[in-house]
Amino acid sequence: MSVSLILLVIVPLGTAFLIPFIDIFSNKARKYLIVISTFLEVAIMAFIIVRNFFKIMNNTMFLKYYLGNWIPPIGITLSMDMLSIFFSTLISISLLFIVIYSIGFIGHHEGKYYVLLFLIWASMQAIILTGDIFNLDVFLELMLITSAPLVAFKRNRNGTEAAIKYMFYGSIGGLFILISVILIYYNLGTLNFADISQNFNSLSLFVRKLITIFFLLGIFIKMGIFPFHFWLSKAHSACPSSISALLSGVIVKIYLYVFIRIIWNVIGFNTLHETGLNKVIFVLALISSIVGHLFALYEKDVKRMLAYSTIGNIGIILAVLVINTKLAILAGLLHIMSHLLMKVSLFTATGYLLQFTPGHKLKDFRGVAYKNIPIFVGFTIVAGGMIGLPPMIGFASKWYVLKAFIENGNYLGSIVIILGGIFAFVYYIRYIIYGFSKISIGPPERFRLILSVFYRERLVTDIAILFVVFVIFSGFFYKLVFNPLNGAVDVIINPSIYIRSILGG
Secondary structure, eight states: OOHHHHHHHHHHHHHHHHHHHHHHHOHHHHHHHHHHHHHHHHHHHHHHHHHTHHHHHTTOOOEEEEGGGOOTTTSOEEEEOHHHHHHHHHHHHHHHHHHHHHHHHOOSSHHHHHHHHHHHHHHHHHHHHBOBHHHHHHHHHHHHHHHHHHHTTTOSHHHHHHHHHHHHHHHHHHHHHHHHHHHHHHHHSOOBHHHHHHHGGGSOHHHHHHHHHHHHHHHHHHHTOTTSOTTHHHHHHHSOHHHHIIIIIIIHHHHHHHHHHHIIIIIOHHHHHHHTHHHHHHHHHHHHHHHHHHHHHHOOBHHHHHHHHHHHHHHHHHHHHTTOSHHHHHHHHHHHHHHHHHHHHHHHHHHHHHTTSSOSBGGGGTTGGGGOHHHHHHHHHHHHHHHTOTTSHHHHHHHHHHHHHHHTTOHHHHHHHHHHHHHHHHHHHHHHHHHHSOOTTOSGGGSOOOOTTOOOHHHHHHHHHHHHHHHHHHHHSGGGGHHHHHHHHHHHHOHHHHHHHHHOO
16 A cells, blocks of 8 residues: 555645644744645655656556555545546646745735645545545535635635635535435445446446436536536636636646546446437537637636636537547647646736736736736746647647547537637737837836735746746657556546456456
8 A cells, every 4th residue: 555645635634734833833934834845745746756657657557545444445545546646746736836936925814825725735635536436525525615715815805706606606516516426325335436437337327317417517517617607717816816826727627637537437438428418518618618718808807818718728628538539538638737737827927917017907917018027928928828839838739639629520629729729819919919018107117016915026936937937848848748648548548447456356
């Protein structure tokens, strides 16, 4: 058994519980704890990768940990295969940058902020590692409960309203997922992923369809897929930019992981195919992509524009995944990585720039590039990646998505992704042009510091630029992850790999 798996959950969870006690004695000690815990979590992830490097390259890595030494399907199992290590690594990299960025960006109620942030981190790792569908639902709701206060972190009317909607719709989604969990347990008497997968086809088609519909309703509401998209942009734009990066860049990808794991490795994609739900998902995903890009096109608030852009990209990821070919799933996973890196980078750069503007509107962006040219150039470069311009990773991921659509003869999907790129060019270029526009009212003194909480400018700019460099680097060397990605594709397409690894045989 691999103890490192439980440590990936315990370290951020323990940090969250220690912060309030350390805060009593010293704020400085709390900062040291946050930094040490962050790097410890990343070090554990690095240790897992290094120790299992050859297994990862051979696509044979599988780690497991039995809580209380209870053997599945009775006990709770934590496991890491090629799919979960992909998502867990992305989370660790993203949270490393977001936590350090937050140290410079958040200057009030820091203790509460980091308690919630580390609880979210623990929840995300637990969601990825758990092999129990009830615990999956528990940690999904913990992630919701701990992220909602961060949506309202600014303590204004806009943030409070957004947080209430975020909590309400997230809870409705959670209720639908819970209903599907109850139906699974009632009919199969088990909660273990592998055990459910092994016996799910023994249920009648009606029951399988009912379980699948409830699960899809829940996860689509949480993900903000059309027609449940209307709350997402407000929630993702109302909070501090470090949390916007977390919500729009990372948490949405956790929901995608849950969708992939449950549909392919638990319910089985054959259920979607037999019931025709794969076609329904495909259509809704393409509509969601078009709606997201159109709303972004007409949006005048930069953070809401970035949130609508997320809806557009998540839609196209879902559409390509349900094609269910090896190339399509590879393209979907690559675009998940691409979008996560670029969206976190855009929000960290935007978060810095917005500290020097009176608002988030397009007109407020006029001339802001001259406050910090490197940051705005970084914003421009990553925006180019979101559009799909080479040599950025966004070009590579969209190219593979396009290839998957064409290979499958799905020209509607091809048209949607091309239109999405054109729309993205229009709505990003507006902000870039405004940012570089000369201002007539005088020199850059117009861009004075608006928020007093922004008190470590150098740290924030360094992280924003470092993330841009990381995104550029990934654009040139994205093929380095192809071997592990192919391993993840094998796990997705062949549920028997997961079943054998957990239950044996």
